[in-house]
Amino acid sequence: MMLSILNKFLRVTRKKGDEWKDVVFPQKKNTFLIKCLGLLVIFISLSIFWDKVGNAIPRINFLGGLINLLLIGLLIVFWLGTTYLSIKGYLALFKRNKSWIANNLAYMIGSLKLYDEEYFETTNKDKVVREKRITRVIRIKYKETDKHVFVRIMRDGDRFTSEATKLGENLESSLGLELDSTNQTVHYAEYVFLKHKDERIALDSTVTSVNDSDEIKITGNISYELHKVPHSLIVGGTGSGKSFFILGKIVSYLKLSPQADLRIIDPKKADLSLLRFVTGFENKVATEANQICRILRETVELMEQRYTDYFNDVSAFGKTYRDFGLPPVIIIFDEFSAFMHSVDKKVAKEALDYVFTLVMKGRQAGVMIEILMQRPSADDLPTNIRAQMGFKAGLGAMDSIGYNMIFDTNNVEYKTVIEKGGGYIQIDGKHTAPVYFETPYIDKEFDFIAEIENLMQGR
Numbered sequence: 001m002m003l004s005i006l007n008k009f010l011r012v013t014r015k016k017g018d019e020w021k022d023v024v025f026p027q028k029k030n031t032f033l034i035k036c037l038g039l040l041v042i043f044i045s046l047s048i049f050w051d052k053v054g055n056a057i058p059r060i061n062f063l064g065g066l067i068n069l070l071l072i073g074l075l076i077v078f079w080l081g082t083t084y085l086s087i088k089g090y091l092a093l094f095k096r097n098k099s100w101i102a103n104n105l106a107y108m109i110g111s112l113k114l115y116d117e118e119y120f121e122t123t124n125k126d127k128v129v130r131e132k133r134i135t136r137v138i139r140i141k142y143k144e145t146d147k148h149v150f151v152r153i154m155r156d157g158d159r160f161t162s163e164a165t166k167l168g169e170n171l172e173s174s175l176g177l178e179l180d181s182t183n184q185t186v187h188y189a190e191y192v193f194l195k196h197k198d199e200r201i202a203l204d205s206t207v208t209s210v211n212d213s214d215e216i217k218i219t220g221n222i223s224y225e226l227h228k229v230p231h232s233l234i235v236g237g238t239g240s241g242k243s244f245f246i247l248g249k250i251v252s253y254l255k256l257s258p259q260a261d262l263r264i265i266d267p268k269k270a271d272l273s274l275l276r277f278v279t280g281f282e283n284k285v286a287t288e289a290n291q292i293c294r295i296l297r298e299t300v301e302l303m304e305q306r307y308t309d310y311f312n313d314v315s316a317f318g319k320t321y322r323d324f325g326l327p328p329v330i331i332i333f334d335e336f337s338a339f340m341h342s343v344d345k346k347v348a349k350e351a352l353d354y355v356f357t358l359v360m361k362g363r364q365a366g367v368m369i370e371i372l373m374q375r376p377s378a379d380d381l382p383t384n385i386r387a388q389m390g391f392k393a394g395l396g397a398m399d400s401i402g403y404n405m406i407f408d409t410n411n412v413e414y415k416t417v418i419e420k421g422g423g424y425i426q427i428d429g430k431h432t433a434p435v436y437f438e439t440p441y442i443d444k445e446f447d448f449i450a451e452i453e454n455l456m457q458g459r
């Protein structure tokens with residue numbers, strides 16, 4: 001008993017931990033009296049203890065009583081110090097289950113009636129009394145870190161099991177926090193909330209000015225390093241913000257140092273194909289099937305050449321293109337599925353083979369591909385290629401089948417996307433579950449072509 005109290009005491013006095021805590025429902029009754037009694041006991045026992053210690057220490061009559069005075073002063077400091085620490089630890093025991101998160105979650109349990117009650121009969125002074133008692137309560141755990149609040153609704157096989165996966169909106173409003181991601185296992189449904197709302201950033205904040213960094217920022221909270229997440233998939237219907245997102249990414253890639261070497265594939269001859277009029281892009285934009293296959297083939301050859309030139313002996317062990325100061329080479333392939341459907345099977349296979357080679361071998365040599373398509377379709381983008389895309393984004397309103405196809409998971413509760421440029425994103429090693437995000441904000445007046453021209457000239 002004493003040991004468990006001591007343990008609890010030590011745990012609460014430690015730094016605010018990130019361990020899981022249970023939500024208690026119904027919450028404990030007012031503990032004011034117990035609290036006061038405890039404080040009094042602490043105060044009296046420590047006062048008696050230090051008084052006894054003071055009496056047990058022999059007096060030293062030296063330097064006209066100065067030593068005795070110092071001793072008394074020291075005892076008073078010890079008495080005050082131990083009393084303060086004990087009271088702090090004691091009060092923390094009460095506070096522990098009283099965080100605002102626990103309070104709000106307990107309130108939600110009560111208001112949604114996420115508990116079962118049964119009538120019990122007892123006898124009181126020969127009278128039969130019927131009283132309601134709570135027999136079962138939904139089990140909720142939570143933990144808190146600097147940026148997030150995690151809530152787990154346990155799935156114990158009772159009536160709350162199916163409820164567990166549908167509580168996203170209720171939790172959001174109960175906690176007053178924005179839902180960042182969800183995750184579901186057989187044992188629990190987990191909801192992750194942002195303590196501070198994620199911010200939409202402006203395009204000019206996407207690239208850090210730190211030397212040697214290839215970090216690309218997407219939002220205030222979401223970023224990735226290009227060399228770690230080389231291949232991307234962006235899916236979004238008409239008007240979802242796909243063009244703004246990719247044009248913004250092109251600007252960011254051109255701001256990297258060394259500047260990225262970009263190749264553009266636009267089989268629908270839309271906005272991206274206009275980059276062929278920008279100095280430096282003349283031979284790097286393809287719209288026709290034969291040009292597209294040529295660009296893909298040449299990029300595969302460039303990748304093989306990099307392996308031959310830089311990774312041909314053991315000294316290259318563990319190195320990447322960045323160690324040799326090489327620029328990343330990025331193919332931006334717009335309307336991928338439209339292309340696959342518009343060309344004959346032989347050409348489609350040739351293109352797919354090149355794409356597969358690039359996604360399998362490109363990372364170390366710094367040769368990357370970014371695929372854009374309107375609809376997520378498992379047939380148009382084979383699983384072996386999709387599995388290599390470390391960066392995946394689904395923009396605009398999409399049904400859950402669409403999202404599940406992109407993110408290869410069906411455990412996520414998606415909210416309706418209304419904002420232009422809003423969607424879900426998943427980045428390997430960063431956000432293993434898809435999270436809501438908004439693409440970097442770009443002013444309507446922003447002149448992409450002029451900006452890209454400018455950046456190309458500054459090479």
Ligand SMILES: Nc1ncnc2c1ncn2[C@@H]1O[C@H](COP(=O)(O)OP(=O)(O)OP(=O)(O)O)[C@@H](O)[C@H]1O
Nearest residue numbers: 237238239240241242243244420421439440441442
């Ligand atoms: N990041 C953004 N910042 C500001 N406005 C945006 C952003 N993304 C999208 N928009 C707004 O949404 C509109 C549609 O975006 P966009 O042209 O990128 O869509 P799309 O998916 O490429 O559609 P389409 O395939 O028809 O070109 C833009 O004209 C712009 O007004």
